[in-house]
Amino acid sequence: MKKWVAGMVLMSLLILSAFPAEAREPSDQREFRAFWVDAFHDGIKTPEQVDKLIADAQRANVNALIVQVRRRGDAYFNRALEPRTEDPALQPGFDALQYLIDKAHSASPRIEVHAWLATLPIWNSATPPQSPGHVFNRHGPSAAGRDYWLMTRVDGAERSGNDYVLDPGHPDAVEYTVEQYLNVVREYDVDGIHLDLVRYMGVDWGYNPTSLERYRAETGAVGTPDPQDEQWKQWRREQVTNLMRQVYLRSIAIRPDIKVSVAVIAWGEGPTSEEEYRRSAPMQQVMQDWNAWLSEGIIDMVIPMNYDREHDPNQKLWYDQWIAWEKDHQYERQIAIGPGAYLNSVSGTLSQIRRAQAPSPNGNRAAGVSIYSYAETNKDGISNDQFYASLSGSNPYGDPVFPEWVDVPDMPWKSDPQRGFLMGKVKKASGDPAGGVKVKLRGPKGVLRETRTDGNGFFGFADLLPGSYVLQVDKQAAVARGIPVKAGSVAEVQLKTNR
Numbered sequence: 001m002k003k004w005v006a007g008m009v010l011m012s013l014l015i016l017s018a019f020p021a022e023a024r025e026p027s028d029q030r031e032f033r034a035f036w037v038d039a040f041h042d043g044i045k046t047p048e049q050v051d052k053l054i055a056d057a058q059r060a061n062v063n064a065l066i067v068q069v070r071r072r073g074d075a076y077f078n079r080a081l082e083p084r085t086e087d088p089a090l091q092p093g094f095d096a097l098q099y100l101i102d103k104a105h106s107a108s109p110r111i112e113v114h115a116w117l118a119t120l121p122i123w124n125s126a127t128p129p130q131s132p133g134h135v136f137n138r139h140g141p142s143a144a145g146r147d148y149w150l151m152t153r154v155d156g157a158e159r160s161g162n163d164y165v166l167d168p169g170h171p172d173a174v175e176y177t178v179e180q181y182l183n184v185v186r187e188y189d190v191d192g193i194h195l196d197l198v199r200y201m202g203v204d205w206g207y208n209p210t211s212l213e214r215y216r217a218e219t220g221a222v223g224t225p226d227p228q229d230e231q232w233k234q235w236r237r238e239q240v241t242n243l244m245r246q247v248y249l250r251s252i253a254i255r256p257d258i259k260v261s262v263a264v265i266a267w268g269e270g271p272t273s274e275e276e277y278r279r280s281a282p283m284q285q286v287m288q289d290w291n292a293w294l295s296e297g298i299i300d301m302v303i304p305m306n307y308d309r310e311h312d313p314n315q316k317l318w319y320d321q322w323i324a325w326e327k328d329h330q331y332e333r334q335i336a337i338g339p340g341a342y343l344n345s346v347s348g349t350l351s352q353i354r355r356a357q358a359p360s361p362n363g364n365r366a367a368g369v370s371i372y373s374y375a376e377t378n379k380d381g382i383s384n385d386q387f388y389a390s391l392s393g394s395n396p397y398g399d400p401v402f403p404e405w406v407d408v409p410d411m412p413w414k415s416d417p418q419r420g421f422l423m424g425k426v427k428k429a430s431g432d433p434a435g436g437v438k439v440k441l442r443g444p445k446g447v448l449r450e451t452r453t454d455g456n457g458f459f460g461f462a463d464l465l466p467g468s469y470v471l472q473v474d475k476q477a478a479v480a481r482g483i484p485v486k487a488g489s490v491a492e493v494q495l496k497t498n499r
Contacts, residue, residue, distance in 0.1 A: 030409040032064060032336045032368025033402055039068040039076060041375030044096040045089045054103050057111055060391040061402035064112040065104060066194050066370060069097050070180065073122035073135045079187040081180060083131035101189055109405055114192035114261060115184050119177060121163040121197050140164055149173040152207045154227055160201035168239040169211030171455030178246050185251050185258055192259030193251060199240055199286040203227045206236050214455055218436035236287040242454035248298045249423040249460040253490035257414060259300045264290040266304035270321025294331040297462035300411055303370045307340030310348030319352060327360035334367035342376035346387055347397040354401055367409050417488030423460035424493040426453050426473055433457030434497050438474035443467055473497050
């Protein structure tokens with residue numbers, strides 16, 4: 001009997017060893033797997049393109065699509081606040097976003113749809129838009145005074161590369177931009193909204209006259225600040241963070257389940273310490289403190305654009321440095337790593353994805369990957385179809401990285417919330433917004449937090465313990481007491497100063 005049992009065990013082991021581990025035991029490891037689908041290429045512009053996109057995602061075992069539906073102040077969807085895109089490839093009357101949602105959500109398995117809107121760039125041609133109502137025509141180079149919203153360089157230049165860009169230090173530009181996201185949240189059953197280009201175009205940018213006026217009023221600075229002035233850099237970082245905070249809190253106030261993600265900069269050497277992060281490109285070149293967004297809890301998923309060439313030893317090192325940092329700095333939110341497939345060979349991208357999927361030396365894993373891009377999958381002219389197949393099936397480049405379908409990771413702060421949020425506005429006695437004023441928050445267990453209002457008087461706090469809170473505008477009589485904060489919801493309050 002013992003010999004028979006031993007023989008059966010040995011036979012079972014031999015049979016199991018003949019199959020790859022993936023075939024023997026399906027993984028229960030959830031993973032975010034996305035394509036970035038940009039609107040400068042085909043992908044969603046006709047029903048046939050969307051049908052192919054869904055089929056390609058299924059073939060690749062990709063479970064999410066981050067699809068650009070606002071390119072430069074325009075719309076690839078019908079229920080929009082902005083003019084329809086002038087892109088002639090978009091089928092007349094076709095609501096690309098709605099059709100994509102219908103197809104992706106009815107697919108089996110279901111595929112998530114995240115609406116990607118370019119945040120601050122609004123136009124990219126020397127020829128103005130045809131629509132007189134386009135934001136470029138109303139608030140671009142021809143506008144004056146407060147109606148002029150463009151981000152300008154210290155030397156007065158208005159165009160960064162091909163792009164005209166709104167300044168996040170201008171209160172009206174911020175309000176306009178936030179409304180574009182909120183409209184999508186209200187009008188479409190998307191799984192998420194995705195911010196891109198939510199930053200300054202470089203350290204020399206941000207010199208819109210209204211922004212400079214605000215900066216001087218709030219800090220006491222005089223004259224035109226040097227681009228490298230540390231106080232000026234920090235003020236600009238705060239404007240970008242204020243925009244991110246407002247999009248997040250106002251979106252989840254409408255739909256608590258909406259997932260808010262953002263594409264962020266990860267240029268050059270990756271940090272290994274907080275001090276090195278403070279010296280890194282996102283902080284010093286584009287004023288984008290995405291590490292703080294995660295730690296504050298004003299974003300659900302950060303997707304660093306880890307666009308590095310695997311065949312370049314320096315860039316390969318940068319990629320590995322950044323992804324190690326990313327895995328270890330998620331702050332109970334999520335980071336998905338974003339390899340730039342268009343820069344690499346197929347084998348190079350697959351190698352980068354495998355390293356993205358592996359745990360960090362500290363044992364932490366990223367939430368998944370987002371591949372840039374669906375339309376440009378490699379540098380060597382290999383067909384896109386071959387690339388999609390290589391992700392999930394046997395291929396000459398090694399084992400597949402997505403060998404079977406998995407679901408996206410849960411976001412427990414949404415599915416089982418234990419904390420809440422609070423937002424509001426501060427107005428002056430005159431009724432005008434009180435920008436740049438300090439707001440203090442006290443609550444359960446003596447919780448004390450501080451923030452500053454943006455140019456519209458908006459403020460917000462994330463990840464608050466449920467309970468009763470007190471708000472006070474610094475050094476003024478404006479106080480709100482007994483503000484109830486509930487888990488999973490956003491409380492709202494209005495304050496008026498005595499000045």
